[in-house]
Amino acid sequence: MPAGNVAGLRAALLAHRRTFAYAGPNTPTSGPNHMRLSRYFLPVLKETPADAQIVSHRLMLRAGMIKQASAGIYSWLPLGYRVLRNIERIVHEEQQRAGHIPMLMPTLQSADLWRESGRYEDYGEEMLRMRDRHDRDMLYGPTNEELITDIFRSNVASYKDLPLTLYHIQWKFRDEIRPRFGVMRGREFLMKDGYNFDVSKEAALHAYNRHLVSYLRTYERMGLQAIPMRADSGPIGGDDTHEFLVLAETGESEVFYDSAVTDLTFGDREIDYDDWDQCRGVLEEFTQRYARTDETHDEAVFHEQVPEGRRRSARGI
Numbered sequence: 001m002p003a004g005n006v007a008g009l010r011a012a013l014l015a016h017r018r019t020f021a022y023a024g025p026n027t028p029t030s031g032p033n034h035m036r037l038s039r040y041f042l043p044v045l046k047e048t049p050a051d052a053q054i055v056s057h058r059l060m061l062r063a064g065m066i067k068q069a070s071a072g073i074y075s076w077l078p079l080g081y082r083v084l085r086n087i088e089r090i091v092h093e094e095q096q097r098a099g100h101i102p103m104l105m106p107t108l109q110s111a112d113l114w115r116e117s118g119r120y121e122d123y124g125e126e127m128l129r130m131r132d133r134h135d136r137d138m139l140y141g142p143t144n145e146e147l148i149t150d151i152f153r154s155n156v157a158s159y160k161d162l163p164l165t166l167y168h169i170q171w172k173f174r175d176e177i178r179p180r181f182g183v184m185r186g187r188e189f190l191m192k193d194g195y196n197f198d199v200s201k202e203a204a205l206h207a208y209n210r211h212l213v214s215y216l217r218t219y220e221r222m223g224l225q226a227i228p229m230r231a232d233s234g235p236i237g238g239d240d241t242h243e244f245l246v247l248a249e250t251g252e253s254e255v256f257y258d259s260a261v262t263d264l265t266f267g268d269r270e271i272d273y274d275d276w277d278q279c280r281g282v283l284e285e286f287t288q289r290y291a292r293t294d295e296t297h298d299e300a301v302f303h304e305q306v307p308e309g310r311r312r313s314a315r316g317i
Contacts, residue, residue: 042307054181054184056250059222059304066182072176072179073187075190084190088169090222091169091192092169093222095192098214101165102166105148107141109138110136110139111137113139113150114139120139123142163199168192170303209276210273212246213283216228216286217231228244230287230292231296232274233294248315251314254297254313254315255294255315256297256313258305260290286301
């Protein structure tokens with residue numbers, strides 16, 4: 001959690017000292033029920049667990065938001081679960097504002113699809129593999145490209161059905177060697193992933209730009225300044241990849257950037273997601289300045305493009 005959010009968390013806990021407003025899945029947002037804190041389940045801790053190394057992890061444990069079940073796997077307790085659902089709501093609203101269609105795919109997938117794509121062995125030990133009682137190879141999905149492509153090819157037969165962008169928010173599992181920093185670097189995590197299908201490269205690039213705009217809006221609604229940085233695509237693949245990073249001392253990624261990018265904000269501007277030029281303009285505005293992770297950093301280009309007074313290196317989440 002960035003340092004700026006620590007004070008907000010403390011203030012939120014103080015505000016709920018007497019009553020707790022709970023908005024459940026069937027509760028109207030205009031009139032939430034109120035529950036006395038004495039009846040709420042909020043197992044706060046007096047002492048900081050020894051293995052909690054960073055502020056966000058310590059506060060989430062002490063505030064009764066999460067409890068570790070095993071290495072890199074956490075139970076989301078009522079207060080933390082409420083925050084998680086709030087974040088999910090914002091993501092859903094911004095995705096659907098961009099015209100993306102929500103769905104839900106399972107956590108367990110057949111290994112056959114991954115063998116067909118050639119990624120079953122390529123993904124390495126981060127993939128959790130298993131066999132069911134019929135001796136069929138299964139896996140706990142680290143991502144969903146194979147499954148969504150199988151759904152698409154089974155149901156879409158004409159170019160007239162395109163463009164199409166589907167997304168879901170689902171639990172993922174990647175068997176990290178060293179899970180740490182609480183939910184920041186866990187093995188099980190909740191992730192939004194979106195998949196677009198288009199008739200041309202130009203249409204696909206517009207879908208990419210549309211996603212970027214929706215993410216900018218999402219992060220700003222959460223009070224975060226997330227910088228789109230050129231990054232390595234990893235096992236997912238792709239020619240043009242940006243990774244949104246929040247600058248923080250506890251970040252694992254080393255980043256290099258032009259300090260001018262920190263002055264950019266999306267603000268309350270209106271955006272027509274069907275306007276290719278407008279979406280491309282936002283992408284160019286937020287990505288034209290140098291901002292890269294260490295995997296794609298080029299020292300020569302960095303010094304050529306960025307004036308000395310604006311060159312920055314930092315850590316990012």
